[in-house]
Amino acid sequence: MNSTSPIRPREAIAALPTYAAGKPPVPAEGLTPYKLSSNENPLGPVPAAAAAAAEAQALHRYPNPGAEVLRAELARHLQVPVEDIVTGTGSLGALTQIINTFAGTSADGTADEVIYPWRSFEAYPIVVRTAGAKDVTVAVTETGEHDLEAMAQAITERTRVIMLCTPNNPTGPALRHQAVEEFLTKVPSDIVVVVDEAYLEFVRSEDPVDGLALYRKYPNVVLLRTFSKAHGLAGLRVGYSISQAAITEHLRKAAVPFGVSAVAEAAAVASLQNLHEVHQRVEEIVEERQRVAAALAEAGWQIPTTEGNFVWLPLGAESLDFAQLAGEQALAVRAFAGEGVRVTIGEPEANDRFIQLCRTYRSTPGTD
Template identity: 75%
Template sequence: MPVTPRETLKTLPAYAAGKPPTPAEGLTPYKLSSNENPLGPVPAVAEAIAAVDTLHRYPNPTAESLRAAIAETYGVDAEDVVAGTGSLGALTQIINTFAGTRSDGGQDEVIYAWRSFEAYPIVVRTAGAKDIMIPVTQDGRHDLEAMLAAITENTRVILLCTPNNPTGPALTHTEVAEFLDRVPEDIVVVIDEAYHEFVRIEDPVDSLALCRSHPNVAVLRTFSKAHGLATLRVGYSIARQEITQHLRVVTVPFTVSTLGETAAVASLQHLDQVEDRVEELVEERQRVRAALLRTGWQIPEAQGNFLWLPLGEKSLDFAHEAGVQALAVRAFDGDGVRVTIGEPEANDRLIALCTTYTRAACAELTE
């Protein structure tokens, strides 16, 4: 018989990374499909990386310098921080630690909103756990009441993605605090904040305060988005030591490279410059969303570095039209299209495309 993988692999959806743009004559191509930061990292990062002369040496096994810098920046204990390969790596550590297939053959359950980050089902099912998908509301928000109602004796982890990727809305501190008060204390609640720097709402989630008041809360963050270090894969979780002591058991040594650690520390040391770049992208996000709303688009609240176009069955068609304009966007067939906020020229081209597309759709309805 041929070698065969675990049966679990048959249940895994394929992760579809954002594709690069297709060149078009006379047009500069732009990739708006991966929620990358078009402004890149702050200048100090390049300087710090250039000074690294230890590529022949293994990195620090537990990223002590990075954890110390995070602890100093955010006022937490370094022992509360566990580094990972991006926030996805940090999430994988949590799921592998707290959810899987039990010794009796039963499956632990992980609850999360859907549509949300498309890697969630891959991570959960690979661990041997059962994922419980709770549909988002019509405006792309978490249905927290439905998530609470889905809790069973088998629930081990709940994921809250805020702002939600790909739909955009962010949870408020009040609603998350009230949610946590109703979740059993033996269930780990993960607040996935890959885009938290971009949030501009009243009553934003203070996840670190929730960590201090709830021993079952873990926070995920990354240097891939606001800090512009996507290629270096640096992320981390923050939680009380009731959680982190177990995460370290499953964490693979040398998770973060020396280059990644050096770059992340340098970026934290120039956080004011990072925040300036984030503000520039937030202003672009608001400009683009306002322009689309004026042309008749129904765009959910956008609190990340992207917009969600709820196109449903027209998602692939729109992605094709964007490709003709040398814009790569991320289509979720049957649901919608996520578009990263990119360079101003790319955003202007998107606005023009959306204006034309809306008029074409209206013409179809009146024929």
């Protein structure tokens, strides 16, 4: 590539961080490689969903423009109006639609502001800055939780969107419903509040956020959900948002037509129709998460309470070193340089190998 090319992107694009997807594991002699870097569901989709995807017909035809069949099934399942659901290519696609609709650069050239916790989902700054908006980050606490008071204090007349991530990716803690209710009373009604619930099904904490209750009570709340995690359909990219008509009437204008493929829609509908099996698989992962967290605590590690399908190791400067050692054990983990390492709950053998690495890690930052 010619680095002296006169072709240049927009300034905002040139300055963007690059999204770093979880890398696959590197094989090691005598060890089965495992990918624990992308928070994927190791159990995969339920059989009915896999069959529906395999049997999808008419691939030469365009899919439903707005995934109408899936939205109808979601509306029935969630007991919400079908018009309140807008689908997207994964929850990230749905989020991109929200930000593009409600935050950007005003006619006078001033950037709107979007508040979100940090560290949180690494795509947030990319989506915000691509839209031309300014991101306002509020540091999470030492235990990896949202600082809701500081987020409320960060609101200005330029604030257009606030994002809450529960459970927070990559640190793990989930918000409490009462705390979010109290926070929403401090937010002006013309500011859109996005509650990112990508890992909703894995939450087992006391007083979990009832997103549907918030959406019904507050017209400025948008719920963000996905079929990538609990449903094991990450490869098909199906997500959606739920909000009242005051938001969806504008949101549909930014929605990408045919954003959900016919194959993805068929699989997602089948998964919804077999939720008991989805929940069984989620429970298996939750039990493994609890086993892993207990083993780390026994080994002396102090990690944030996790309610997702992953754990967070607050390794700081040792993060890349730990990730390299994990790689030598044929385990791909997600390191955030200078901050920590996120490790997905995977197959039992992978989890056992990860636990053993944590027991023998030479410096174990974040331990007693």
